[in-house]
Amino acid sequence: MNKKHTKSTKSQIKEDVRKLTLERLKVTPMDFEISIGGAKTMSRDEMISSVVKGDDMGKKIMDIQLEFLKDMASGKIYQDA
DSSP states (O other): OOHHHHHHHHHHHHHHHHHHHHHHHHTSOTTOEEOOTTOOOEEHHHHHHHHHHTOHHHHHHHHHHHHHHHHHHHTHHHHTO
16 A cells, blocks of 8 residues: 555545544533543533644544544443443
């Protein structure tokens, strides 16, 4: 696989994760809030905005969502329960 193809694949995966994160956030309750790493509390709409902008917090939210989905798929999330 050449580097250009790999970069394109990584870009597509990143875009897919962004879209999935946005869709998951859109179905959360309007009053949902979260605090990540001691930062200020963010509302659902602020999280959506950060993911759309692609800022540092938006990237962190996408990372958290991806890690959660990986843990669900592997069964790890159920092992701790």
